[in-house]
Amino acid sequence: MTTSDCSEIRPLLAALVSGDLDSGETATAQAHLDGCALCRDDLKGLRRTSESLRRALGGPLPEAAFSTPVRLPGPQSRGRWLAAAAAAVIVSLAGLSAANARVTRGTDGWAVQFSLRPPAGEPDPAVIERLVTTRVDERVNRALALQEAELDAVVQKKVEQERQRLVADLARTLAQQEKILTAGLSQDRRERIERERARDAAFETLVGSEMQRTQQMLGAVLAASTQPTVVEQ
Amino acid sequence: MSDEQLLLLARGGDEASFNTLVGRWQGPLYSLAYRFLGHPEEARDVCQETFLRVYRQAGRFRDDAKFSTWLYQIALNLCRDIVRRRKRWDRIVVPFPKHRREEGDADMDLAVETGADAETSAIRRSERQRLRSALATLPSEQREVVVMKEFQGLKFREIADILGCPESTVKSRMYYGLAALRTAIEAAPAADLRSRP
Numbered sequence A: 001m002t003t004s005d006c007s008e009i010r011p012l013l014a015a016l017v018s019g020d021l022d023s024g025e026t027a028t029a030q031a032h033l034d035g036c037a038l039c040r041d042d043l044k045g046l047r048r049t050s051e052s053l054r055r056a057l058g059g060p061l062p063e064a065a066f067s068t069p070v071r072l073p074g075p076q077s078r079g080r081w082l083a084a085a086a087a088a089v090i091v092s093l094a095g096l097s098a099a100n101a102r103v104t105r106g107t108d109g110w111a112v113q114f115s116l117r118p119p120a121g122e123p124d125p126a127v128i129e130r131l132v133t134t135r136v137d138e139r140v141n142r143a144l145a146l147q148e149a150e151l152d153a154v155v156q157k158k159v160e161q162e163r164q165r166l167v168a169d170l171a172r173t174l175a176q177q178e179k180i181l182t183a184g185l186s187q188d189r190r191e192r193i194e195r196e197r198a199r200d201a202a203f204e205t206l207v208g209s210e211m212q213r214t215q216q217m218l219g220a221v222l223a224a225s226t227q228p229t230v231v232e233q
Numbered sequence B: 001m002s003d004e005q006l007l008l009l010a011r012g013g014d015e016a017s018f019n020t021l022v023g024r025w026q027g028p029l030y031s032l033a034y035r036f037l038g039h040p041e042e043a044r045d046v047c048q049e050t051f052l053r054v055y056r057q058a059g060r061f062r063d064d065a066k067f068s069t070w071l072y073q074i075a076l077n078l079c080r081d082i083v084r085r086r087k088r089w090d091r092i093v094v095p096f097p098k099h100r101r102e103e104g105d106a107d108m109d110l111a112v113e114t115g116a117d118a119e120t121s122a123i124r125r126s127e128r129q130r131l132r133s134a135l136a137t138l139p140s141e142q143r144e145v146v147v148m149k150e151f152q153g154l155k156f157r158e159i160a161d162i163l164g165c166p167e168s169t170v171k172s173r174m175y176y177g178l179a180a181l182r183t184a185i186e187a188a189p190a191a192d193l194r195s196r197p
Helices: A003-018 A023-035 A037-057 A078-100 A125-226 B003-011 B015-037 B040-056 B067-092 B095-113 B118-137 B140-150 B156-163 B167-187 B190-194
Strands: A101-106 A109-114
Touching: A003 A023, A003 A037, A003 B167, A023 A037, A037 B118, A037 B140, A037 B167, B003 B015, B003 B067, B015 B040, B015 B067, B015 B140, B040 B067, B067 B140, B067 B156, B118 B140, B118 B167, B140 B156, B140 B167, B156 B167
Parallel strands: none
Antiparallel strands: A101 A109
16 A cells, blocks of 8 residues: 555544444445555554543533523513513612612611612622723733833844944944055055165165276276376387 | 524524523533633633524524534634634733633543542543643644544534535544644653643
8 A cells, every 4th residue: 555545544544433434435444454554553543542532531521501591682572672671770770779778777766868879788790800801901901012112122222232233343344444454555655665765775885886986997097197108219 | 393493483582492492502512612622611601602692693594504503613713712812812921821721620620530539530630631731732623623523423524514614624634633632642741741832
């Protein structure tokens, strides 16, 4: 069997594990498995994994989903809506009265006071949930804003550091170039002066020797001119 | 009475029909959400929100469609939303989701192992932990298929309808999901798997 056969048969192995295969597919898979030890091992491993999974996680769940039936808003008939609205108003008024009524006993006897501000008591779980949700949202937004600000600051700092580094590098490079150029120019000038000095010295030497030779020649000429002339008889 | 007939009645405001549907499907739905998300509170939220959407969108249900397919689609979308939200949380506050998952694990361990022999319980807990962690590391599309096939007992054809993809794709995902689980279980000790995100 070739590797391509195995790759084609793999989806069927998964189906074989769960027994969700038609007769044609089962025959194809079986024909391949008869001649492929690799896929037989693969199938065994998949079966073991599936069994472990079901054994370990297929047990009872932590708790039931609901304990009370779902209450629907009701059908969209006018009469029902009106009845519901009236009931809601009555319940609200009764609730408000009961919640805001305060019974006290003074020196003159019992007194009942009504207030628009509800007395402190057990907080409404729905309100708490809403508050918690709002606070979580606020915290998330604050955290995001903070992270954004921190990121901005980090980016700005990095950009500034990079800019300063580039400026410093440039300045250093320029200074080095200038130094090299100056050094080069000085060297050239020194060499030229040396060369000129050497040439001057050579010229002076030449002039000196020529003058000396000229003087010697002149001396010889003068000496020759001062000697008496012998006239032969 | 079929699910589809009950939904038609519920659409007309029949509370009893709707409650029958809820009673019939709350278990499978909770099982799917819990095994996909690994957390009871989130699974319960998914169930409640799913039934709420079913009621609100009952008018959009096609007469030729299958109720369970539609129900699972809604629940899966909600589960995916939660996973996406978790990832967002992971980026902001890293330890939070891990802590929440551990709470869920503890809930399940307590519920399942009360009264069981301590040593056997410890081994089972370790195996369960290892498998749950391995399952949580699977890509969502593989995890969905594995959960629906292994725990919901759905046919590949039904899963394909729910996911809106070919049956062969579902089988491939199942194979690669099981193969990845096998590798994770055989290769990594429990401690390593637990520490994975």
